[in-house]
Amino acid sequence: MMSRFSALMRTTAARLSALYLLLFAVGAVALVFYMTNLSASILAGQTQQALGEEVASIGKSYARGGIPQLVRTIDYRSRQPGAYLYLVADPTGRILAGNVESVEPGVLNTDGIIERAFTYRRYGEQAPQVEHRAIAVVIALPNGMRLLVGRDLGEPERFRDLIRNSLVLALGIMGVGALLIWLFVGRRALKRIDDVSRASQRIMDGDLTGRLPVNGSGDEFDRLSGNLNVMLARILELNEGLKQVSDNIAHDLKTPLTRLRNRAEEALGGEKVEPEYRAALEDIIGESDQLIRTFNAILMISRLEAGYSSENLDDMPVAPIIRDVVEMYEPVAEDAGVTLTLGALDDVALHINRELVGQTVSNLVDNAIKYAGGEERTATVTLLMEKDAQWVRIVVADNGPGIPADKRDHATERFVRLEESRTQPGSGLGLSLAKAVMKLHGGALRLEDNGPGLRAVLEFPLPHREVG
Numbered sequence: 001m002m003s004r005f006s007a008l009m010r011t012t013a014a015r016l017s018a019l020y021l022l023l024f025a026v027g028a029v030a031l032v033f034y035m036t037n038l039s040a041s042i043l044a045g046q047t048q049q050a051l052g053e054e055v056a057s058i059g060k061s062y063a064r065g066g067i068p069q070l071v072r073t074i075d076y077r078s079r080q081p082g083a084y085l086y087l088v089a090d091p092t093g094r095i096l097a098g099n100v101e102s103v104e105p106g107v108l109n110t111d112g113i114i115e116r117a118f119t120y121r122r123y124g125e126q127a128p129q130v131e132h133r134a135i136a137v138v139i140a141l142p143n144g145m146r147l148l149v150g151r152d153l154g155e156p157e158r159f160r161d162l163i164r165n166s167l168v169l170a171l172g173i174m175g176v177g178a179l180l181i182w183l184f185v186g187r188r189a190l191k192r193i194d195d196v197s198r199a200s201q202r203i204m205d206g207d208l209t210g211r212l213p214v215n216g217s218g219d220e221f222d223r224l225s226g227n228l229n230v231m232l233a234r235i236l237e238l239n240e241g242l243k244q245v246s247d248n249i250a251h252d253l254k255t256p257l258t259r260l261r262n263r264a265e266e267a268l269g270g271e272k273v274e275p276e277y278r279a280a281l282e283d284i285i286g287e288s289d290q291l292i293r294t295f296n297a298i299l300m301i302s303r304l305e306a307g308y309s310s311e312n313l314d315d316m317p318v319a320p321i322i323r324d325v326v327e328m329y330e331p332v333a334e335d336a337g338v339t340l341t342l343g344a345l346d347d348v349a350l351h352i353n354r355e356l357v358g359q360t361v362s363n364l365v366d367n368a369i370k371y372a373g374g375e376e377r378t379a380t381v382t383l384l385m386e387k388d389a390q391w392v393r394i395v396v397a398d399n400g401p402g403i404p405a406d407k408r409d410h411a412t413e414r415f416v417r418l419e420e421s422r423t424q425p426g427s428g429l430g431l432s433l434a435k436a437v438m439k440l441h442g443g444a445l446r447l448e449d450n451g452p453g454l455r456a457v458l459e460f461p462l463p464h465r466e467v468g
Helices: 002-009 012-078 154-204 220-268 275-305 319-335 354-371 405-411 430-440
Strands: 084-089 095-098 100-103 112-122 130-140 146-152 314-317 339-342 349-352 380-387 391-398 444-449 454-461
Touching: 012 084, 012 095, 012 130, 012 146, 012 154, 084 100, 095 100, 154 220, 220 275, 314 319, 319 339, 319 354, 319 380, 349 354, 354 380, 354 391, 354 430, 354 454, 405 444, 430 444, 430 454
Parallel strands: 339 380
Antiparallel strands: 084 095, 084 146, 100 112, 112 130, 130 146, 314 349, 380 391, 391 454, 444 454
């Protein structure tokens, strides 16, 4: 689950979505603060307006009947339910009328509007003195008396808190919904990307008949996959055409070359052949054989890349094939001054084509004999087998100049010869053919450093059974 989430977060769409979600969260917080402060400002304005109207009404009562009428008005209004505060006090601070039993010291000594938290206690409250926040107006009356008219802010503040909490809840639900939608959409997009990646990997592995998935939704993935599929079809068509041309050329040239070789061999078998003609005919036969081998290799590579049938594979032990190759090349190695050594073998059976594997090992040994050794070391070539929990390896190792690491992939391409002088015979198809043979067997050709020299490794998947 975590790996899927990590993969999702590595996508560009997920990062952009996360950025948008962060911006949404910042905007939501700013909106909550703005709406809370705006509602508080509106409520405060309405409270001040209502308080001003109440003070004006009480002022009219005072104007009509003086202090006695003011006290009667305050006493009447104090008995009415509501959020207003009323208080009339004498110069000593003794409360003469109102619904406030006591106020915080110093409040009555203030003139004008008071907008701060101060403590007071209403008449009839059973709880201990509680701090209330109120807006109040204190007015100085004749003879040192004081009038306080105020309005409790508890209800406006509760309303403001309700607005804030509602906004937070709504935005929280929206945020969670957006996150769930993002995860759902992101997972679907990631699945489409994974499907495209797997199909692309199969195509990169050589299966040009593979196509990118199209689900018919007509979205951007479908359009992109459709265009790429058209391109792949065109590439496959061109590739097949190129292979066909190569095969035709190889096939058409192989036949006259074979006839030319046979005629040269017939001429060489005549009774009266001059020595210089004999040498020329032998050269013609040798070159013809080399060209025929080249064309045979081209045709075999084409057959393998086109999909050589797995029905031609059988379960058989590999060690006898390696022993046969060593036995066949021992005289060649001896003539070339190369020590050919047979290393450890394993009696494991592989699902293989004996002819193809034997030809591949022979080609690798032939190459190793050509390039083994150096100015200060005896040329040696070693054949051996290695096995681990997953793979069986046939190794052909030499102590020659080797192949630089940055050129090993290039060395397995067709007609590539890294020897610039080209003094050694060959067509540059041996490693390419070995690569195609290993692909048929579900394995791989690996070129490694032998320090000094080259290790050519034929890597086969481990079979299910062994022969004793």
